[in-house]
Amino acid sequence: MTRALDYLYILATILLTTYGQLILKWRIGKFGAMPQAPLEKLRFLVLLLLDPLIFSGFFAAFLASLAWMAAMTKFDLSQAYPFMSLNFAIVLCLSIWFLGEPFSGPKLAGVALIMLGTVVAARG
Numbered sequence: 001m002t003r004a005l006d007y008l009y010i011l012a013t014i015l016l017t018t019y020g021q022l023i024l025k026w027r028i029g030k031f032g033a034m035p036q037a038p039l040e041k042l043r044f045l046v047l048l049l050l051d052p053l054i055f056s057g058f059f060a061a062f063l064a065s066l067a068w069m070a071a072m073t074k075f076d077l078s079q080a081y082p083f084m085s086l087n088f089a090i091v092l093c094l095s096i097w098f099l100g101e102p103f104s105g106p107k108l109a110g111v112a113l114i115m116l117g118t119v120v121a122a123r124g
Contacts (some may be wrong), residue, residue, distance in 0.1 A: 009071035010083045010104075016064035018090045022098060023057040082121035085114050 027047060035044055048054050071080050089111045098116040 006071070006074040009067050009074060010080055012064065012067035013064045013071060014086055014090065015083045016060040016067060017021055017084075017087050020057040020060040020093065021087075023053055023060070027051055027053045027057070027096070051081065079122070084117045088114050110116050111112060 031044065031048060031051075035041055092107060092111055096103045
């Protein structure tokens with residue numbers, strides 16, 4: 001049972017990373033395009049950093065890093081790292097559902113290959 005609990009560190013890393021990516025894209029999209037003028041770019045980036053939800057995305061990335069460090073105490077890197085590719089599949093699915101991004105056959109094929117590779121690498 002303890003080994004199964006060790007996988008929670010990897011799961012936390014995946015979920016926190018996914019949250020961070022989705023929340024950043026969603027909130028940044030609400031701010032519009034980055035201005036061209038250098039000072040306006042700086043102002044725009046500062047406003048992004050001050051947004052509480054964007055900050056939560058950065059905080060999620062920090063927590064994901066802590067969870068990953070904990071996972072590294074339990075697994076070989078070559079065993080744990082293939083699971084990180086699940087981020088691609090999860091982010092793709094949720095970006096289609098949550099952000100309304102387009103879906104295509106090539107994206108489905110790519111994610112299927114990633115998932116197959118993850119299974120093969122994790123068992124190897």
